[in-house]
Amino acid sequence: MGRDEVASDIADAIERLGRFIRSRGYACDLNPAQWEALRYLGRCNRFSNNPSALASFLNATKGTVSQTLSSLERKGLLSKVPRPGHGRSLSLMLTDQGRALLDQDPQQALEAVAGELGPDVDRLAGHLGDLLAEYQMHFGIRSFGKCRTCRYFDDRISDGNTCRCELLGAQIEKSETRQICAEHTPRGASGFS
Ligand code: SF4
Numbered sequence: 001m002g003r004d005e006v007a008s009d010i011a012d013a014i015e016r017l018g019r020f021i022r023s024r025g026y027a028c029d030l031n032p033a034q035w036e037a038l039r040y041l042g043r044c045n046r047f048s049n050n051p052s053a054l055a056s057f058l059n060a061t062k063g064t065v066s067q068t069l070s071s072l073e074r075k076g077l078l079s080k081v082p083r084p085g086h087g088r089s090l091s092l093m094l095t096d097q098g099r100a101l102l103d104q105d106p107q108q109a110l111e112a113v114a115g116e117l118g119p120d121v122d123r124l125a126g127h128l129g130d131l132l133a134e135y136q137m138h139f140g141i142r143s144f145g146k147c148r149t150c151r152y153f154d155d156r157i158s159d160g161n162t163c164r165c166e167l168l169g170a171q172i173e174k175s176e177t178r179q180i181c182a183e184h185t186p187r188g189a190s191g192f193s
Contacts, residue, residue: 021106021107021110024106027104027106028101030075030101033058033064033068034068034072035106035107036058037065037068037069038077038078038098038101038102039102039107040057040058040180041054041092041093041098042099042102044057044144044182045176045180045181046091047168047170047182048144048181048183049091049092050090050092051069051090051092053182054069054092056142056182057142057144057182069092072098076097077095077098078092078095079092079095080092080093133186137186142184143184144180145180145186146178146179146181146184147163147177147181147184148177149186149187150165150183150185150186150187151186152165152185153165153166153177161173161174162174163177168183
């Protein structure tokens with residue numbers, strides 16, 4: 001099979017998977033966009049839990065995201081609280097009910113299937129990560145990665161439990177390094193505006 005055909009098969013498979021996943025996103029009285037927002041807020045760090053970062057992650061308009069957030073707030077799944085030191089900006093906090101609902105995330109069905117793929121699943125994860133990174137780089141899309149792969153992450157300054165973010169001048173708890181970040185900049189990249 002030629003490289004063009006392989007590339008076409010990869011694109012088709014991802015497109016079909018995306019469609020199936022989205023069609024399963026009508027569960028627990030939520031729609032796919034509401035699940036995507038809930039999932040993001042369950043995974044992002046404290047620098048990224050705001051409407052603007054969410055709109056960027058979802059590649060959606062601020063108006064669309066605002067409607068999604070209002071729906072989640074009405075259902076008691078998130079609350080908006082003032083962001084200290086950021087004027088009128090808001091932080092989006094999942095409520096206990098919102099966190100609990102993530103245990104019923106329909107995307108877990110995909111994770112279960114992926115977990116059954118056998119020993120090559122690590123390589124597949126690596127290749128998919130590379131594909132995503134290339135795509136983001138090509139189109140200038142924010143990476144939303146984790147600290148370990150960020151050019152601003154400094155784990156030399158560590159007391160065992162915290163590291164440092166050179167961009168934000170903040171101490172980062174070890175547990176936070178596993179969360180996704182709107183300010184993440186891949187090593188070797190100059191950053192996205
Ligand atoms: S080191 Fe990078 S990924 Fe981590 S908090 Fe700072 S900007 Fe975000």
